[in-house]
Amino acid sequence: MKIKSLLTLFLSLATLVAVAQEGGVKGRIVSRVGRTAVSGVTVTMMPSGQQTTSEADGTFLFEMVPGGEYSLQFEADEFEPLTLAVRVGKVMRDLQQVILVPAVQQEQLDDSIFAEFDSDLATDANSLPTSLSASKDIFNNIASYNFSEMRFNVRGYDSQYQDVYLNGVRMNDALTGYSPWSLWSGLNDATRNQEVTSGLLASDAGLGGIGGMTNINTRPSQMRKGLRASLVNGNQNYRFRAMVTYASGQQDNGWSYAFSLSTRQGGNDYVDGVYYNAFGYFATVEKQFNARHRLSFMLLGAPTERGVQQASVQEAYDLVGNNYYNPNWGWLNGKKRNARVRDNHEPVVMANYTFDISDRTNLDVATSFRFGRNGYSALTWQNGPDPRPDYYRYLPSYFMREGDPVGAAWQAEYWRGNVDNIRYLDWEGMYQTNYLQTNPVDEAEYGPGRRSNYMIEERHTDQRDWNLAVNFSHLFRNNTKLNAGLTMRRNRTEYYSEVKDLLGGDYWADIDKFAQRDFASDPTLYQNNLDYYEKHGHAHAARVGDKYSYDYYAHLFEGGAWASYNLQWGGLGILVGGEIGYTQMWREGLWRKGLFPDNSQGNSDKLDYLNYKGKLNLSYRFSAAHSLEANVLYMQQAPEFRAAFVSPRTRNTVTPNLEEEKVFAVDASYNLRVGDLKARISGYYTTIADQSKVLSYYDDVASTYTNFAMSGIDKLHFGLEAAAQIPLYRGLSLRGAISWGQYTYSSNPFYVQTQDNSAEVVSVGKVYWEDFHVESTPQLAASVGLNFRSNNNWFLSLDWNYYDNMYLSMSPVYRTDAVISAGMSDADIANIRRQEKFDSAYVLNASIGKNWSIQRKYTLGFSLSVDNLLNDQDIKTGGYEQTRLVKNEETTVTSYQPFDSKYFYMFGTTYYLNIYFRF
C-alpha cells in the first residue's frame, strides 16, 4: 500500500517536473582548455533579455521559455564572448557542453614586426624570435609584446624549442624546427583564439618542450560571432593593412563558418627597398552532427612578396649617414629594385574531427596538408667583379689597408655624395653587360642568344607536409586526467634554384663556376646536371622559370606517441608525461652533379633516430593567492635536416659525428594573485647538448668555397624571470618584467671543413668558443610601465624598456687554429677570438586607444602606438660576424684579420594606427 502511494506521488511529481520543464534551455559551460567548468558566466537570452549566471559546476538553466528562435549570449571575464542560436520547443533543450574560449588580452603581433635578417650565409629559412603570442601569463604577456623590438628570445631559446600548434597539429617547420608564423602571416583575427602554455608546462595538445606551446584554434564554432574589420596605417613594416573577418557563430542547425581576408602593402620610413605586397585568406566550415560529433575543414594561405634588408658594416652606415642603409637595391628606370625578395605562397588545408565520447572523454583527430612554394631571390653572377656596392674592396678601409690614404679619401667622398650611385646596385650596368654577351664560342655550344653574366635566381624550398594527430583525453572519476596522442608526419621538400630574371640576357649556362675555375680541362666536372650534358653535349641553357644549379628532395618521416597523466591531491598537482618517437630523414638528389657522379643522384643513407621525452610538472597551491611550480624535462631529439648533410646542394654526404640533440631542463616558479595584483618569479636551468650546424662560405685561408660542419655544440641557459602587475588607483596599474639570464656555449665543438667542389678535407679541429655567449637575444631585458584603463574604454600605456648583455653572432672560423699564424702573441689570439658585446639600450614606447559602443551592437575603436619615442637610432638589435678574412701577404708569414662585422639597428620613432569596427 505504502509503496503504491509512494509510486503515485513519485509519478505525479515527475509529471509536475515534466510540465515545469516544458520549453527551456540548459547546458554546462566549460572552458576550451581542459574542459573545466566556468562559473559566473552571464548568459543572456535575446530578444527577451532574460539573464542568468552559471553555477559553480558551470551549469545554467532557463525555464518556462515560450517556443521560438532565440540567441544566447555568453559573457565572462577572460573569455571570448560566444553567441549561440537556439530553437526552443516544448521540451527542455539541453545544449550539453557549451565551450568558451579564453580571451586574448591584446592585439595579436604580426610576424612582420621582425625585420628580415639577411646574411651572407644565405640560409633560406628564417627563424623568428619566440613568443609571438600574448598569453595570460604575466611575464610572457609583457615580454612578448615589449621585448619583441629587440628580437628577444624567451630564456634565450631558438624558436625551434617553442611548439606552435594549429588545431592540435604541430606546425613547426619539419626541416628546421622553426616556428611557422609566416604561414598565416597577416591573418591575425582568424588566429586570435590561442591557448598558450609557457616554459616547461605540458598542455592538452601535447607534452611540449622547453619553450612553451601555443595552440591556435580556428574552429568556427568557437570564434566570436560577427564581423570585424580593421584598417592600419603605420611606418614600421608596411604602410597599410586592411583586414576583414566574419564568423557566423554556431547556428542552430549545427553549421558554423568563418572567413577572413587581409592585405598588407607598402614599405617603411627607414629602410629603402623593403616592402610588403602580401595577402591573406582564410575560410573554415564546421558541422556539429549531434552533441557528440563535430567535423570541420579549414583552408588558409598567406601569399606574400616582401623585399628584404641586408645588414652592412658600420663603415658603410657612417659614410651614408644613417644606420638603415640597405645594399640590396638599386635604381632601375626610376624605380627601386631589390635583389632579395621573398615570394611565398604556402597554403594549409586541414580537417578536424572531434568525438565527445562522453562528458569526460574526448577524441580529436586532425589531419593537415601544407604545400605551395617558398622562394627567396638573389643576384648571382658568373664572372667579373662583385657587383654588391658594399663589397669590401669598394670601401675606403680597403684603400687604407692597401696603403693608399688618398684613394681612401676619394672613395669616402664618393660614398658621402653618392657619386654615380656608388651606394647601390648598378642594375643598368648589369643589363648593358648582358646585352654584350653574344660570343661565337657560346653560340656554338648553346645556340643563338645572349648568355647572361648577371641574373636574379630564386632559391626554393617547396614543401609538401602532411600531418596526422590523434588526441585522446579522459577525465577519471577521481578527477585525475589522462591525455594521450599519436602523431605522424611525412614531409618532402624540394630544394632547387630557378632562373627568375635574366636581366637583358636570353639564357644562363648552367655550370658550376667554381668547378670550372678549378677543373676546366674536364667539362663533365663542372656540370650541374650530368644527365643533361650527356644527352645534349653541353650544359643546359636555362631560361626564365627553368630550374638550374641544384635540385633535390629532403625527405622526413616522423611518428610518435605520447601520454600524460595528471592528478590533483589537495593543493598538489602532479603531471607525469612521456613521449617516444621515431624520425627518419634522407636526401634524394634529382640531378647527377659532375663533381660527384656517384654520390649525388638518388637516395642518401637513410638516417634513423629514436626520440624520447620525459616530463614532470609539479604544482602546489597554498591558497587561491599563492602557488608554486616546479618542472623537469629530459628529451632527446633528432638533429635537423639542414645540419645532417655537409653540402646538400651537391652531394649525399652525411655530416660526420652527427648525433641526436639532448636537452635537460628544470625550472621553478612562484605565482601570486591577490585581486588584480599578479606576480610571478621563476628560475630555470637548461642544458642543450650535441647540436650540429653546417655553414657554407668562401674561405680565404683555403681560397675556395667550403663547408664547415660543426658537431658537439653544447649550450647552457640559466636565469631568472620575474613579472608583476600592481593595481595603483582605479584603472591605473604598474607593470614590470625582468629577464636576467646567462646563455653560453659550454663546449668547444669539433669541426670538419671540406672543400665544396672536391669533398677533400681542408681543415679539422676545434672551435674555441666555450664560455662565449649565445647570440642576438638580450640576456638582460627589463620593462617598467604604466597602464591605464578607464571606465569608458580609454586605455593608455607608457613603457620603459631596458636591454643589456647582447652579443654578436660569432663566426666559428675566427675561433679555430687555422687563422692563427706563427708569431701571434696571446693577446693577438685573444683579440681575434673575442666576442663583441653590444652597448646597453633603453627604449620608451607609448600607446593610446579607445573604443565606442554604438547602439549596443557595434563597436568602433582605434589604437595608436608610438615606439621608440626617444628616437634612438643607434641601438643594435643584431648582426653577425663575416666569415671572410683579410690576408696580409706582405709580411713574411701570411697573417689574417677578420672582416668588419655587419649590424642591424632598431628603427627610430615609428607609429602604428589601427582603426577597427566590429559587431
Add this chain to the structure above:
Amino acid sequence: MKSIYKLLLMSLVVAATACYNDFDAPEMDKPLTAADMEAMGLDYISIKDVKARFWSETGAGAGSVAAWKVDEPLYTRGKVISSDRYGSIYKTMYIFDEESQSAIELKVTSGNYLYYPAGREIFVALQGLTLGNYRGMVSIGAASVNPKYSNDNIESLTQVNKHVFRGEQIGLTAADTLVVTRNNYAQLTEDALGCLVRFEGVQSVFGQAQWGYKNNFPNYFANSNSYDATAKGGVDGVAWSELTASGQATWALAGKMNDDLLDTYFYGSAWFAYEDAKGSAGSDSNAAPGNYVVRTSGYAQFRDAVIPTNGTEVDLTAIYTKYTNTSGRYVTYQLVLCNDADVVVK
C-alpha cells in the same frame, strides 16, 4: 570536398601571383665614337705616342719603377685583342691601334671579356690615370701606393667606367694580328710589345736554354710557396713528370705539395723557338732573338692541356710581352696565351 577547396585555392593563387613588380629593360647603350670623345673636350693621342711620351716623361730604364700620371685632357683608342675568359690573363687587357701598329696594356678589374669583348673598339680617357712600367711593359692603370710597383689596377668597375668607353664591336680581323715567320723574326721590335702576334712554324723546345738564367724548360713556379719544381728534379730538372697526372708537361700546374691540404697554383713556362735560334746563347744575358717563353698562369682553365712535345712545330698566337730584371737585364720575351686553342700544331 577537397577538390572544391583546390579549385578555390587555384583561383586565389592565380590572382595573387600576378602581382610581381615588373621592371622594364633599359635601352641598349649606343657605342661611342671619336666625336663623342672630342665632345668631352679630349684630344686624341695614339697608343704609339702615348708609350713614347711615357718613356720621355719618366726617362726610366726598362727594369725600373716609373710612373707618369696623366694630367692633360687626352684620350687614346684601340681595339681589344685579348680575352681574360680562360683565366690566363687576369685583371688586364690589351688594346691595339691599327693605325700606329702599336698596342698597350690596360690594368683594370676582372671579367674584362664581359665588358670589353675581343674585337671591340675602346676609348680610354687618360686624364687622371697613371701609366707605369713593369719589367719593360708599359701599362695604363691607377696610381700605386706600393713603392715596388709603378702602377696598379683600376679596382672598381665604377672607376673603370669613368675612363674606359665602349665603341663599335668591329671584330678581330687579320690586320689585328702581326705575323712572324722563321724568315722575319729578327725584325720583331719592341714596337710590337702588347700586340697580338702569330708565330708561324715555331718549335716547342724541352731542355736547357743557353741564354739568360739558363733555365730548364718547361718549368713551374709558385710565388706563394716559393716552390720551384725544377729544383726538385736534379740536373735535368724536368720535375713536371712527377707532378702532372698524365706524366706529360702541361701549360701550368695546380697540386698539393708536401702534406698541404690545399692546392698550390704554379705558373708554367714553356720554351718555343725557331730552329736556327734555339741553340743561341744570346748576348749580355738576354734571350737570343727567336726564343720565346710562353708563360701561363696556374689559374688558366687550360692548364691541364699538354704542351706540344719537344720538336713539334706549331703556329702560336699570343700577346707579345717583355720581362726583365730590376736593372733591365736578363730580357726575355714572354708570350701570353689567351687560350690553348691558339696553339695549332702544324
